[in-house]
Amino acid sequence: MAHKRQQIRDRVVAVLAAAGTAAGTNVESGSVYDLAVLPAIRVMTPRDQRIEEASSNDTDAQSLLLEVKLCGALTAGLDDLLDDIAADVHVALMADATLDGLTLDLELVESELELVKDSKTPHGRLTMRWGALYSVSRMNPEV
Numbered sequence: 001m002a003h004k005r006q007q008i009r010d011r012v013v014a015v016l017a018a019a020g021t022a023a024g025t026n027v028e029s030g031s032v033y034d035l036a037v038l039p040a041i042r043v044m045t046p047r048d049q050r051i052e053e054a055s056s057n058d059t060d061a062q063s064l065l066l067e068v069k070l071c072g073a074l075t076a077g078l079d080d081l082l083d084d085i086a087a088d089v090h091v092a093l094m095a096d097a098t099l100d101g102l103t104l105d106l107e108l109v110e111s112e113l114e115l116v117k118d119s120k121t122p123h124g125r126l127t128m129r130w131g132a133l134y135s136v137s138r139m140n141p142e143v
Helices: 004-017 076-093
Strands: 027-029 038-049 059-073 107-114 125-135
Touching: 004 027, 004 038, 004 059, 004 076, 004 125, 038 125, 076 107, 076 125
Parallel strands: 027 038
Antiparallel strands: 038 059, 059 125, 107 125
């Protein structure tokens, strides 16, 4: 079994791949994406922090930063495309806010749009940053 953080990423990927966004099933975990296949969604968990006051001797409460990166080709209507995908992502994640029991809470913290023009393939990226709370056993980080 995988670390709970990986289980959370995998669940988000599964939820979003089934959500019927403009990215279709082009949803993966990790920061690398193929610019030849856009639009795309990438799911990352770049930061995880223990919440001291909510932890116990057996269990750590964790605050997880979950990034959902929406990528699209730099064309007319890119903002609208990324906003449409973001709306679908928001609805899909809120419909399963505990991610099948893996998290205690999930909420959108912020979104940031970037235009990447100095790349071989100019593209836009909307990063949705979500805060997730979860608990993990100190003796077994898989549960």
